[in-house]
Amino acid sequence: xxxxxxxxxxxxxxxxxxxxVFLGIVGVQAFAQGQTPAGGMKKIDPEKVDVTAPFDNPGxxxxxxxxxxxxxxxxxxxxxPSEIKVPAGKExxxxxxxxxxxxxxxxxxxxxxxxxxxxxxxxxSYTFRDPGTYLILCNEYCGTGHxxxxxxxxxxxx
Amino acid sequence: xxxxxxxxxxxxxxxxxxxxxxxxASERKLALWNIGFAYTAFLVGTLCGLIQVFMRxxxxxxxxxxxxxxxxxxHGVTLALVYTTFFIYAFLITGMSRSLGSFGPKVARWxxxxxxxxxxxxxxxxxxxxxxxxxVLYTFYAPLKASGWFYVSLALLIIGTWIISFSLIxxxxxxxxxxxxxxxxxxxxxTISTLIMWIIACLGVVAAxxxxxxxxAFGWVDTINVELSRTLFWFFxxxxxxxxxxxxYMAWYLVVPKLLGTRVFSDSLARLSFLLFILFSIPVGLHxxxxxxxxxxxxxxxxxxxxxxxVIPTLMTAFSLFATFEISGRQKGAKGLFGWVGKLPWHxxxxxSLFIAMVFFIPGGAGGIINTSFQLxxxxxxxxxxxxxxxxxxxxxxxMTFMGISFWLIPYLTGxxxxxxxxxxxxxxxxxxxxxxxxxxxxxxxxxxxxxxRRTQHSNYSDHPTVLGWFDGFFSNTSxxxxxxxxxxxxxxxxxxxxxxxxxxxxxxxxxxxxAEFPIAESDASxxxxxxxxxxxxxxxxxxxxxxxxxxxxxxxxxxxxxxxKGFINW
Numbered sequence: 001x002x003x004x005x006x007x008x009x010x011x012x013x014x015x016x017x018x019x020x021v022f023l024g025i026v027g028v029q030a031f032a033q034g035q036t037p038a039g040g041m042k043k044i045d046p047e048k049v050d051v052t053a054p055f056d057n058p059g060x061x062x063x064x065x066x067x068x069x070x071x072x073x074x075x076x077x078x079x080x081p082s083e084i085k086v087p088a089g090k091e092x093x094x095x096x097x098x099x100x101x102x103x104x105x106x107x108x109x110x111x112x113x114x115x116x117x118x119x120x121x122x123x124x125s126y127t128f129r130d131p132g133t134y135l136i137l138c139n140e141y142c143g144t145g146h147x148x149x150x151x152x153x154x155x156x157x158x
Numbered sequence: 159x160x161x162x163x164x165x166x167x168x169x170x171x172x173x174x175x176x177x178x179x180x181x182x183a184s185e186r187k188l189a190l191w192n193i194g195f196a197y198t199a200f201l202v203g204t205l206c207g208l209i210q211v212f213m214r215x216x217x218x219x220x221x222x223x224x225x226x227x228x229x230x231x232x233h234g235v236t237l238a239l240v241y242t243t244f245f246i247y248a249f250l251i252t253g254m255s256r257s258l259g260s261f262g263p264k265v266a267r268w269x270x271x272x273x274x275x276x277x278x279x280x281x282x283x284x285x286x287x288x289x290x291x292x293x294v295l296y297t298f299y300a301p302l303k304a305s306g307w308f309y310v311s312l313a314l315l316i317i318g319t320w321i322i323s324f325s326l327i328x329x330x331x332x333x334x335x336x337x338x339x340x341x342x343x344x345x346x347x348x349t350i351s352t353l354i355m356w357i358i359a360c361l362g363v364v365a366a367x368x369x370x371x372x373x374x375a376f377g378w379v380d381t382i383n384v385e386l387s388r389t390l391f392w393f394f395x396x397x398x399x400x401x402x403x404x405x406x407y408m409a410w411y412l413v414v415p416k417l418l419g420t421r422v423f424s425d426s427l428a429r430l431s432f433l434l435f436i437l438f439s440i441p442v443g444l445h446x447x448x449x450x451x452x453x454x455x456x457x458x459x460x461x462x463x464x465x466x467x468x469v470i471p472t473l474m475t476a477f478s479l480f481a482t483f484e485i486s487g488r489q490k491g492a493k494g495l496f497g498w499v500g501k502l503p504w505h506x507x508x509x510x511s512l513f514i515a516m517v518f519f520i521p522g523g524a525g526g527i528i529n530t531s532f533q534l535x536x537x538x539x540x541x542x543x544x545x546x547x548x549x550x551x552x553x554x555x556x557x558m559t560f561m562g563i564s565f566w567l568i569p570y571l572t573g574x575x576x577x578x579x580x581x582x583x584x585x586x587x588x589x590x591x592x593x594x595x596x597x598x599x600x601x602x603x604x605x606x607x608x609x610x611x612r613r614t615q616h617s618n619y620s621d622h623p624t625v626l627g628w629f630d631g632f633f634s635n636t637s638x639x640x641x642x643x644x645x646x647x648x649x650x651x652x653x654x655x656x657x658x659x660x661x662x663x664x665x666x667x668x669x670x671x672x673x674a675e676f677p678i679a680e681s682d683a684s685x686x687x688x689x690x691x692x693x694x695x696x697x698x699x700x701x702x703x704x705x706x707x708x709x710x711x712x713x714x715x716x717x718x719x720x721x722x723x724k725g726f727i728n729w
Binding site for chain 1: 225226227293297299301302383384385388401424426427447448449450451454455458459462463466467468470473474477481513527531532533535536537539540541608609610611612613614615616617619620622624625685689718719720721722724725726728729
């Protein structure tokens with residue numbers, strides 16, 4: 001077997017222990033506290049987005065007292081609907097898909113940073129703490145007008 | 159036998175002692191052609207980098223026939239793909255010839271063929287990009303659709319690298335047959351590990367290009383499975399970064415101890431760490447796809463776990479390197495806990511360049527852990543943070559190691575020397591690169607945390623206050639990014655001058671000239687377990703891990719696929 005220097009053993013054991021702690025924290029946050037990145041397994045025909053629920057009715061929908069759903073279609077180079085208004089302090093479930101190429105639906109300085117992939121529906125739950133007008137932008141190259149692709153979301157006091 | 163001499167078959171033309179057979183001359187020439195190609199790409203790529211930082215600050219406007227995204231594509235392709243790949247093959251070809259002996263006629267011929275195929279693919283792809291038929295960036299995500307010939311040219315580039323890889327493997331197999339029961343020299347072992355990883359990794363992108371993109375781009379099929387194409391791309395995309403990194407590791411493991419006048423710290427651990435890279439560099443691609451739909455959380459998390467495993471060989475490497483530093487320092491009489499620092503050969507540019515490269519890899523590696531930490535990835539995904547990250551991984555640890563190698567590899571191949579003047583220029587070059595990169599990458603990291611997107615031409619986003627934060631403060635400022643970029647460009651041009659001098663102007667080297675040698679440290683393999691060199695074991699485990707990590711997600715993407723996407727040309 002291989003010879004390991006005593007210090008190297010200590011170094012590796014310490015390193016692997018740290019690794020386990022890191023992974024443990026990430027894993028507990030993900031699977032015990034439900035903090036997973038954007039995702040979802042729902043699919044959609046990218047040619048029929050406009051006539052497929054819920055994207056046939058894009059916009060903000062209240063689901064119950066504390067939950068809202070925001071349905072958004074992304075396309076080169078914009079989002080539909082272009083005006084979004086949601087309350088602060090409530091759970092907002094974003095559902096996005098693309099009518100053409102890959103985009104992103106990103107609200108800088110929040111955890112909302114979703115890849116928008118044609119054929120798939122991406123979902124993310126987020127609760128805005130503070131009211132304000134947040135920027136939404138596309139951070140995945142989608143063509144020569146990519147840098148013009150943005151909109152805003154208005155978060156209002158409940 | 160030339161195996162253990164410092165001046166191998168590639169030694170300078172002026173020495174009568176060199177084994178100057180035709181093959182040796184051929185390898186020297188081939189390595190130089192690779193380096194020439196690499197530095198031509200470097201020149202074009204760094205110029206594009208300069209244009210980009212100016213554009214991010216709205217300091218220049220491009221002519222109508224050229225747009226930001228073409229410049230960006232050329233910058234990424236020439237530096238990340240072309241400079242690295244061709245330089246790596248120059249290094250591997252020279253080192254394999256030096257440690258295993260001259261190439262036979264077949265190996266020599268096929269290496270040349272591989273070089274020309276890869277070079278042709280590269281030139282062709284560049285023409286497609288610049289003529290506006292392939293503004294798809296170098297990740298070429300579907301359903302953006304380039305011309306079919308763009309994908310053919312990419313396939314040629316990969317096939318070219320495979321031809322060179324298999325030539326080098328054939329050279330190694332021949333050596334193994336001639337030396338039964340002997341552990342191969344460490345350089346050869348590391349080369350073969352790197353090539354095995356590369357060949358397996360490319361299977362993903364080759365499958366995507368040949369079976370998906372080409373039939374779709376030429377119109378033989380109407381649609382493409384977008385999520386599958388992305389997944390196959392990243393099957394390749396992550397080991398690609400280790401393909402850049404491992405040759406730098408080879409220099410750190412083998413060249414650095416030689417420059418310090420000592421031996422490889424542990425032969426078996428050096429070999430083991432390379433084997434672990436074969437295992438843990440491929441079944442991890444999903445960590446580039448953490449924020450997208452179509453992959454269940456469980457599989458994303460499993461690949462996050464496997465990604466973290468590369469920390470182990472990285473820690474082993476760090477330990478070996480610092481042990482080497484300390485041992486050599488103590489041999490030279492260093493005392494106290496950190497006395498050895500002063501005994502390192504700081505005046506030797508070959509060492510100092512590699513040392514700075516390693517230092518940059520510490521924050522680079524730590525940033526990598528952040529990027530792959532599942533939900534933490536949402537904060538940084540596709541922001542300038544990521545750009546900052548790869549400029550302090552491939553852009554400095556790897557690139558600066560290649561610069562440090564150039565300072566002796568080019569003289570070794572041309573039979574020239576590194577004079578005092580050029581050495582001074584080299585110090586200025588390495589220090590200016592470090593300073594420039596410190597400014598640029600720190601600004602990129604900070605701007606990324608403030609939400610600035612990567613791969614995006616400057617936009618004021620209707621003057622949203624968030625954007626004002628990208629021009630406010632010192633490091634949180636796009637102008638600091640540009641300042642760093644300008645310093646880097648100065649450094650890059652200085653490097654071109656140095657390369658030119660080493661190639662054509664410097665005087666011929668004398669016998670025993672340190673700068674005209676290929677420094678490889680001795681490595682004691684007497685206690686190294688033989689099973690470490692049983693490649694089938696490692697390929698078997700690698701394949702098993704790949705099947706574990708990818709079978710279910712990929713099967714799902716194929717069997718439960720949504721209707722495919724037709725192509726879009728958004729430029």
